[in-house]
Amino acid sequence: MTDPLAxxxxxxxxxxxxxxxxRDVSFAIRxxxxxxxxGPNGAGKTTLFNLVSGVYPPDAGTxxxxxxxxxxxxxxxxxxxxxARTFQNLQLFHTLTVxxxxxxxxxxxxxxxxxxxxxGFGRRRHEARDRDAADRLLERVGLPGAGDRMAKDLSxxxxxxxxxARALATRPRLxxxxxxxxxxxxxEVAQLVALLRDLRTTEGLSIFLIEHDVATVLGLADHIVxxxxxxxxxxxxxxxxxxxxxxxxxxxxxxxxxxxTSTEPVPARPALLETRxxxxxxxxxxVLRGVSLEVRDGEVAGIVGPNGAGKSTLLGTxxxxxxxxxxxxxFKGTSIAGLPAEQVVRRGVSxxxxxxxxxxxLTVxxxxxxxxxxxxxxxDAAQIERDLESVLRLFPRLRELAGARAGALSGGEQQxxxxxxxxxxxxxxxxxxxxxxxxxPRIVTEIFKxxxxxxxxxxAILVVEQxxxxxxxxxxRVSVLERGRVxxxxxPAQLADDPxxxxxxxxxxxxxxxx
Numbered sequence: 352m353t354d355p356l357a358x359x360x361x362x363x364x365x366x367x368x369x370x371x372x373x374r375d376v377s378f379a380i381r382x383x384x385x386x387x388x389x390g391p392n393g394a395g396k397t398t399l400f401n402l403v404s405g406v407y408p409p410d411a412g413t414x415x416x417x418x419x420x421x422x423x424x425x426x427x428x429x430x431x432x433x434x435a436r437t438f439q440n441l442q443l444f445h446t447l448t449v450x451x452x453x454x455x456x457x458x459x460x461x462x463x464x465x466x467x468x469x470x471g472f473g474r475r476r477h478e479a480r481d482r483d484a485a486d487r488l489l490e491r492v493g494l495p496g497a498g499d500r501m502a503k504d505l506s507x508x509x510x511x512x513x514x515x516a517r518a519l520a521t522r523p524r525l526x527x528x529x530x531x532x533x534x535x536x537x538x539e540v541a542q543l544v545a546l547l548r549d550l551r552t553t554e555g556l557s558i559f560l561i562e563h564d565v566a567t568v569l570g571l572a573d574h575i576v577x578x579x580x581x582x583x584x585x586x587x588x589x590x591x592x593x594x595x596x597x598x599x600x601x602x603x604x605x606x607x608x609x610x611x612t613s614t615e616p617v618p619a620r621p622a623l624l625e626t627r628x629x630x631x632x633x634x635x636x637x638v639l640r641g642v643s644l645e646v647r648d649g650e651v652a653g654i655v656g657p658n659g660a661g662k663s664t665l666l667g668t669x670x671x672x673x674x675x676x677x678x679x680x681x682f683k684g685t686s687i688a689g690l691p692a693e694q695v696v697r698r699g700v701s702x703x704x705x706x707x708x709x710x711x712x713l714t715v716x717x718x719x720x721x722x723x724x725x726x727x728x729x730x731d732a733a734q735i736e737r738d739l740e741s742v743l744r745l746f747p748r749l750r751e752l753a754g755a756r757a758g759a760l761s762g763g764e765q766q767x768x769x770x771x772x773x774x775x776x777x778x779x780x781x782x783x784x785x786x787x788x789x790x791x792p793r794i795v796t797e798i799f800k801x802x803x804x805x806x807x808x809x810x811a812i813l814v815v816e817q818x819x820x821x822x823x824x825x826x827x828r829v830s831v832l833e834r835g836r837v838x839x840x841x842x843p844a845q846l847a848d849d850p851x852x853x854x855x856x857x858x859x860x861x862x863x864x865x866x
Contacts, residue, residue, distance in 0.1 A: 356379045357384065358380040358415070359379045359414070361377050363377070363412030365407060365409050373578075374581040375412070376578070380525075381557070384557055384573050384574055385551055385558045385560070385574070386557075386574045388400065389562070389565050389592075392789065393788060395580070398581075399578065404426060405430075416434060434525045435518035435521045436526075437518050439561075441514060443513060445502050446502075449494065449497045449499070450486065450489070453513070454482070456517040485498065485516075506635050508635075512543070515531070519550075524557065525556070526557070527559050528547075528562075531543060533659065534636055544571050560572070563659045565857050566657075570589070575589050577597075603853065620648040621647065621648055622647055623647055623682065626669070628641045629643070629665070631664055631665075631673055631674070631675050638661045638835050639678075642678070644840070647811070648811055649810075652829075654816075654831075655830075656817070656833055657833070657855060660834060662785075662815040665832070666815055669700065669782065670692055671687070683698070683779070699778050699780060700778060701778035702773065703783040703784065705784040705785045706788060714753065714754055714757065719771050721772065763794035779811060781810055781812050782814075785818075788817075803825050822843075829841065831846070
């Protein structure tokens with residue numbers, strides 16, 4: 352008799368209001384298999400993960416774990432089936448020691464000792480055993496001798512490994528890992544990859560992971576599932592998935608399709624923004640590794656690359672929200688490196704942040720007026736009102752919703768509001784961080800049509816995106832960012848068939864993570 356499948360998902364769907372986040376997805380994970388779940392931003396990966404782990408019940412379909420029906424079981428019941436999970440945002444007990452964090456996991460795997468709890472019989476023996484077991488797990492994941500340290504004192508990478516150790520303490524048969532390599536250095540990623548391979552080989556663990564570092568997943572996993580807009584578009588071995596046209600299109604647009612604006616030359620104007628050898632860290636992790644780029648007056652410049660490439664860190668550094676470690680930033684010929692964010696805005700740089708970040712309790716009109724906060728001392732109120740009218744002409748939907756609270760708007764409407772608020776600062780350079788994130792294709796098209804209009808009006812724009820296709824359609828020049836470095840820069844026409852673009856997103860065929 353063959354062993355049951357570790358996971359079997361059949362026809363699973365999940366809707367949130369009017370959004371169908373997961374649509375009729377079916378796949379299976381065999382015992383001892385490493386399965387990677389990939390897809391662009393907004394593909395439905397986390398929702399599918401939450402369905403398998405019991406965070407949400409599916410609206411349709413069946414989920415089996417180890418042969419047992421788990422379709423509507425809550426998360427704690429699924430854990431008892433031998434499932435352990437780590438989270439993208441670390442969920443550690445920071446005021447406990449490293450060892451105590453691991454020992455928490457034993458509570459799930461060990462039945463309550465009622466008699467021992469009442470009379471103290473054997474308690475010390477059990478605690479000593481758990482302490483020894485916790486120390487062995489810590490050594491296994493690469494944290495030897497760390498048991499007495501406080502969890503909050505570990506580096507980010509060490510905290511990731513601690514979360515894996517705690518999950519292993521539950522003695523799982525299936526390990527779910529949500530972005531386990533997020534925020535790790537290349538050396539720490541290699542350590543994690545070696546650990547996961549060893550767990551599969553020595554423990555027979557089945558592993559299901561989401562990871563934005565697609566090249567690492569393709570080098571680690573035996574089987575890949577690819578989602579896009581909630582639908583499974585590809586499934587199979589990494590070598591097959593890497594070359595699948597549907598997968599490449601999901602990340603980059605239609606293979607071989609020439610962008611509409613590929614022949615437009617870069618404006619022959621002075622440089623508005625220049626960076627040279629820019630280096631930025633987030634904590635101990637170096638994110639930007641010597642980034643040099645230029646945006647000319649009137650140019651639309653694009654920065655594309657996979658999640659985790661450093662795109663948002665780059666914009667945060669340019670906007671004065673993150674401190675640089677080295678390198679130079681010049682705007683209109685003057686250094687702005689080290690200036691606080693409000694001074695960068697006053698110099699003429701406006702950032703439209705990732706995930707919109709509108710003031711949900713204020714009206715649309717109030718949000719727009721707040722965008723002009725830096726101008727009230729140097730521009731008359733009448734000019735600001737004229738600019739507000741210009742924004743409402745640019746986004747007619749915002750005029751209709753001017754009195755509505757921003758929190759009641761759809762994602763697309765909030766993105767329009769965020770762009771409008773950025774324009775109200777009267778910038779010489781408008782920077783946009785992932786404006787397509789989480790939006791339906793129709794809304795993405797509408798947003799980029801507005802950027803096209805701004806381009807025709809001569810507005811300088813720097814847009815960063817994982818979704819490369821719309822950027823290729825409007826940009827004069829595009830740079831590809833990978834692991835904090837610019838790997839290639841050129842016109843959309845030059846990059847449309849450049850293999851380095853695909854390699855930045857999906858890795859090099861036949862490559863494996865370093866171990």
